[in-house]
Amino acid sequence: MFFSIVIPTLNEVDGILPVLMHLQGLRDQVEIIVVDGGSEDDTVSRASNWVDKVLISGKGRAVQMNAGAQTASGNVLIFLHADTFLPDDALSLIRQSINEEYFWGRFDIDLIGDHFMLRIISFLMNWRSRLSGIATGDQVIFVARESFFQVGMFPEIALMEDIALSKTLNKIGKPANLVGKVSSSARRWEQFGLLKVILLMWSLRLRYFFGENPVVLAEMYRTGRFWKH
Known part of the structure; x- marks a missing residue:
């Protein structure tokens, strides 16, 4: 099983490098694709030495993630926000979860910050997702490549593309809800x-x-x- 990580960016110069550096230990198992939506800072140049591909597309997460997916070579696509860190065992967790029953899923999330309420918000987000079957983009959606294209990719709308994709995928299969936690900026x-x-x-x-x-x-x-x- 080979993975492609697709990261949409827009003016992420301050945060993109730590995320990409965190992924370097996975390079023998993943292809990393950054898709920039027209950054006015140095996001593209800062990312270029740490990834397999840098693409320039129209602005909008759905547009950017679809563009990355269309060039990806992995048979599992992982859509990672530019301010989110995967757990160290992310790939093994996905590998264990994808089977004949589950072809897509998401991680639990831990919002990074000092306020004690962020722990409670994270907990509620995870349980809402588990009960509803709806994943948000900051929970890091992963999906078998064939299934992603089967449902028509992300609808290219300005917001809620993650909700819309989840609803479409739910029609053909429920998500794997991984308790391994991604860490996302608050x-x-x-x-x-x-x-x-x-x-x-x-x-x-x-x-x-x-x-x-x-x-x-x-x-x-x-x-x-x-x-x-």
Whole structure:
């Protein structure tokens, strides 16, 4: 089993190098692909020496991740955010989980930060995902290559592409919920405040459920507002 890790980036110069350095011990088992959406900083040059491919695509995580997947050679695709670290045994955990019953899945998440509430938020995120079968991008979605293309890849929408993909994949198989934890930055939580982000994310998911335009939702997510500016 060979893996391709696809990392969408946009102005990640401050954080991309530690993530890529953390992956170097896996290079004999993985192909690392960074797909940049038009960074205005040195993200691309900083990443280029640490990966197998750097691609430039249109902006948007779904667009970028699809572009990376289309050039990937691995039979398992791992979609990793640029501020998230895989556990050391990530590949063995995925290898053990993918079989005739499970062809996709996600990890539990541990939000990185000092506030004690982040542990509780992480716990609730993991259990919500386990009960609903819906994975978020920061939980690191992995999927068999054939199945990913079978369902039509990520829908190229401005936000909620992870939710949409999960719902599509759930129609043909339930996810493997790995208790191994990825570590992800809590920068958005710290930027806007924990309670505000909790309420904002619930608001965005509810609006998405009722058919709100993902472009509008993406602007609200980016600015931390509960309404379009």
